[in-house]
Amino acid sequence: MKRWPAMTAGGGRRVTRNDYGAVARIRQASFILTPMPFEFRTIIEPFRIKSVEPIRFSSPDEREQALRRTGYNLFGLRSEDVLIDLLTDSGTGAMSAEQWAGMMRGDESYAGSRSFFRFERAVRDLTGFRHVIPTHQGRAAERILFGEAVRQGGVVPNNTHFDTTRANVEHDGATALDLVIAEGLQPSFDHPFKGNMDVGRLDETLAAERDRVPLVMVTVTNNSGGGQPVSMENLRAVRAVCDRYDVPLFLDACRFAENAWFIKQREPGFDARSPEEIAREMFSLADGATFSAKKDGLANIGGFLAMNDDDLAARCRNNLILTEGFPTYGGLAGYDLEAIAVGLREVLDEDYLRYRIRSVEYLWEKVAAAGVPCVSPPGGHAVYVDAKTLLPQIPPSQYPAHALAIELFRAGGIRTVEIGSVMFGRVHDDGTEDPAAMELVRLAIPRRVYTQSHIDYVAEVIASIVPRAAELRGYAITSQSKYLRHFTAQFEQL
Numbered sequence: 001m002k003r004w005p006a007m008t009a010g011g012g013r014r015v016t017r018n019d020y021g022a023v024a025r026i027r028q029a030s031f032i033l034t035p036m037p038f039e040f041r042t043i044i045e046p047f048r049i050k051s052v053e054p055i056r057f058s059s060p061d062e063r064e065q066a067l068r069r070t071g072y073n074l075f076g077l078r079s080e081d082v083l084i085d086l087l088t089d090s091g092t093g094a095m096s097a098e099q100w101a102g103m104m105r106g107d108e109s110y111a112g113s114r115s116f117f118r119f120e121r122a123v124r125d126l127t128g129f130r131h132v133i134p135t136h137q138g139r140a141a142e143r144i145l146f147g148e149a150v151r152q153g154g155v156v157p158n159n160t161h162f163d164t165t166r167a168n169v170e171h172d173g174a175t176a177l178d179l180v181i182a183e184g185l186q187p188s189f190d191h192p193f194k195g196n197m198d199v200g201r202l203d204e205t206l207a208a209e210r211d212r213v214p215l216v217m218v219t220v221t222n223n224s225g226g227g228q229p230v231s232m233e234n235l236r237a238v239r240a241v242c243d244r245y246d247v248p249l250f251l252d253a254c255r256f257a258e259n260a261w262f263i264k265q266r267e268p269g270f271d272a273r274s275p276e277e278i279a280r281e282m283f284s285l286a287d288g289a290t291f292s293a294k295k296d297g298l299a300n301i302g303g304f305l306a307m308n309d310d311d312l313a314a315r316c317r318n319n320l321i322l323t324e325g326f327p328t329y330g331g332l333a334g335y336d337l338e339a340i341a342v343g344l345r346e347v348l349d350e351d352y353l354r355y356r357i358r359s360v361e362y363l364w365e366k367v368a369a370a371g372v373p374c375v376s377p378p379g380g381h382a383v384y385v386d387a388k389t390l391l392p393q394i395p396p397s398q399y400p401a402h403a404l405a406i407e408l409f410r411a412g413g414i415r416t417v418e419i420g421s422v423m424f425g426r427v428h429d430d431g432t433e434d435p436a437a438m439e440l441v442r443l444a445i446p447r448r449v450y451t452q453s454h455i456d457y458v459a460e461v462i463a464s465i466v467p468r469a470a471e472l473r474g475y476a477i478t479s480q481s482k483y484l485r486h487f488t489a490q491f492e493q494l
């Protein structure tokens with residue numbers, strides 16, 4: 001196993017030039033990040049394909065029309081307009097034969113169904129949390145948790161809030177505070193755990209405004225910060241700070257298995273431990289979690305809210321009944337609960353995780369080799385292209401990452417998502433805007449769906465854009481909504 005120097009893990013101290021050199025040297029020395037179990041390097045999907053779904057090839061004309069029809073918003077496309085869909089890895093994965101078999105066992109009883117108890121046992125075995133509340137997806141868990149725990153004027157620290165998490169915190173009149181380590185905001189800076197929380201700043205925040213902080217959250221892996229992992233050392237340090245101020249710690253655990261794999265690979269002392277043991281230890285450091293089963297649940301829908309606090313759980317269950325359903329189904333069918341129970345086991349399989357993480361690295365290697373600046377090292381579920389560096393002629397106010405995402409669709413029918421100022425720009429009441437910290441295009445890889453040749457095609461399309469990157473122009477927003485504007489905003493080309 002490769003050893004990374006312990007740089008800022010836990011301490012949140014700033015990195016010096018010498019640190020940077022050490023990391024760069026280590027990466028050059030052992031650049032193949034994921035060791036394959038054989039002497040050969042080819043990625044092997046650890047499954048055979050039993051059922052296939054055709055994808056449709058479109059002409060450049062059809063794609064141009066589709067763009068105009070949607071106001072240049074890729075969320076407005078029909079899936080049949082898309083050749084390779086890397087919009088999200090959420091709910092887009094392929095289920096296994098075991099999951100489909102489990103779905104046939106689904107017990108659709110309104111209350112107390114066998115499927116709920118199988119689901120509850122799977123979540124409890126993994127997380128150790130006393131209360132397990134099913135929800136139809138992750139954001140429902142967030143809405144219920146923040147609805148019950150957060151008050152007007154509150155502050156919720158996180159490494160980086162995911163977009164729905166931020167929106168739910170702000171909807172309740174609280175402030176969503178991002179405290180990721182400084183390295184996490186520098187796209188090209190190599191660090192093994194760029195998702196780590198800046199523990200020093202967390203401590204300062206709690207020292208100054210403990211009374212306004214109802215809970216601390218850590219997102220594993222840090223989706224909006226590039227799918228970057230959080231180390232166990234950092235989680236322990238965050239736990240210690242939370243203990244000192246007596247604040248509960250929740251994990252936004254959507255990609256807990258990918259995070260566990262990175263800990264196994266990169267953190268000293270974990271190489272002999274199984275992803276399952278590592279995941280259990282991660283959860284043991286928290287008081288609760290929100291989870292979207294559409295990610296590391298390997299399911300197409302579902303999620304949960306889990307916690308140890310009896311009072312809070314009782315209030316959350318009542319809230320759940322208002323909009324999601326009775327606490328033994330929470331807006332899901334019995335068969336969904338079965339699919340998640342099986343998925344939570346399959347996602348911790350080492351062969352699966354090795355293939356998963358290696359596939360993302362493979363795309364990252366090809367894109368980086370084409371001279372496209374990417375967030376480095378690659379994330380667990382996605383490659384993030386740094387559009388600010390690739391398209392310096394487009395200022396953040398003209399949404400460079402949006403321009404690149406549109407161009408990927410125009411050139412090759414590839415749908416991706418902007419994670420930049422369209423998604424995270426702060427719009428003030430007078431209409432002025434603060435740009436986001438980074439302008440990224442995310443290529444999210446659905447689980448168990450695309451093969452290596454699909455990925456080769458994607459890399460080829462991206463490489464074809466590089467020589468004409470300087471000709472790309474920005475966009476202006478012509479209409480938008482107050483919350484989560486990226487889903488529906490309309491644009492015009494400048």
Ligand SMILES: *Cc1c(COP(=O)(O)O)cnc(C)c1O
Pocket residue numbers: 090137138139140162164165219221223224252254291292293294295302303
């Ligand atoms: C997807 C995601 C969510 C929200 O889950 P949904 O199932 O899409 O509602 C929250 N946090 C993170 C980190 C996510 O990746």
